[in-house]
Amino acid sequence: MHSDDLILFAQVVELGSFSKAAEQNNLTNSVVSKRIARLEQHLNVQLLYRTTRKLTLTEAGQVLFIKAKRVALATQEATNAVAGFGELIKGHIKMSVPTISGELLIADAVAEFCQMHPGLTVDMSLDNQFVDLVKDGYDLVIRTGYLEDSSLIARYYLDSHWIVCASPSYIKRYGRPETPEQLLQHNCLLYSYQTNGANEWQFKGDNGENYSLKINGCFSSDNASALRKAALGGHGIAYVPRCLVYHDLRNGELIDILPQQVGKVLGIYAVYPFTRQLPKKLKLLIEHIRLRYKAMEHYF
Template identity: 60%
Template sequence: MPQIDDLVLFTQVIEHGSFSKVAEINKITKSVVSKRISKLENELGVQLIYRTTRKLTLTEPGSVLFHRAKEINQVAQSAFDAVTGYSEALSGNIRVSVPTISGELLLAEALSDFCQSHPGLTIEMSMDNHFVDLVADNFDLVIRTGYLEDSSLIARHIFNSRWMICTSPKYIEQFGEPTTPKGLLHHNCLGYTQQSTGPFDWLFIRNSNENYTLKVSGNFASDNAAALKKAALKGNGIAYLPTCLIYDELQRGDLVEVLPKHSGKVVGIYAVYPYTKKPSKRIQALIEHIRERYMGIKERF
């Protein structure tokens, strides 16, 4: 079975494009680097690198292995940095962009508390539901939901946010309660325009693990989930919303969950920052602090 150290060495060779440079970094000979890469190829039974006198080129399996191995390196480094960061004094200013809902419900307090714990550190928090340009807008860290498309950025998964289909008792009393997802086709649904698939393409689950999309319809849509909650509270329709946003209303009975066994929407919450070999200790410590806050009230999410 291939050794992790050989995977690390392989990624270094690709990143630096040179056996000699990697040998120098690791204080070993070039021949040792070459032998360990050859050993890795033999153990896997595939050629990973095309070697010429001018350059190194990845084969198709080499490309797959490189991207997967790089992820392992980043996760391991993130874990080490998160721990070692606590032994150092944190200082300076951090500019953070967070989603409106998370900012209001959790992150404003979490980030403020983090500043209180580290007197030499300041944070500027911006609330925006749209993905910002970290470099152009000079942000150090962005908290976002969904998937990362820009390969020049690193996304660390923090938490999964469950979504619920809900409405008010008033609406059910007046229009009835759907018993199947297709039953929603006869109801007024409230659309969330921030969904990449479209405001009325709702995600459901069947046979325990099979996801599918059903297109519903309605007379009101918004890019603001809080606005949809208000419309649902008024009895104006059925909404598909983050659990954290409607948790208190569900507890009070102002809203009730509909089709609990069928709702299948789970959205990942990620901490996103520019790609660097070793992110600053303060960023790593802040990400860990945010993750712990989410874990502390996970029943609300």
């Protein structure tokens, strides 16, 4: 079965006629008819009832149309993803990205993008602070968190889930908390960068709403990697993005101790100033980073 026949079938159904599909694809009516017949022959089912006035889907045709439409959308998405890569992209881009995503995937993705476009230069800073795009002259910012500035345009990438974790040595020595409230009896490692307070950890309530729990600990840092190292050393319990400790969890060096109860989920976005026509270099870079996030979605 040819995937382009599936796409053509979806177009015939959406447009409601063989002639309109033929015109859109610069084909003759007979070619369209033969290709749909070839599809029916391959599947050994009738897909359409044809009359002089309209086309009607058979039961099998209805099922196939849903699948064929997905193939058409996936093909269009793949085409859009690389559209313009053959053109000369040049100029300069100033961007800011959060430290965790920057170190995990964005730095490599952006360096790769620069190699693909020799006429382009990118200045990328790793910073967890919410920079002022317009005032500081940024073309693009990757943000993790809540967006409030309506004068900016945001492209959603994915959600970053947070976890509560500790090393096996810590759990062996101090026990494993079974509920969020039991964290109050433990040394918790505090992430001072958190916008809602370093000692306020979010959990899921019985009513479906999140609630904050005030925890305590003897060590705090504005650097999540420092908290990871402290947790790996068995010095306390950390509340960090899952992507930061993905490999530690897989290797058993850290344990996700409250997997069903943590309530903190933050969106990751590409953000840029409002413009009527987004420059192609930015459009392509945003898409390039999106594909890299998509490939590593299981980390988050």
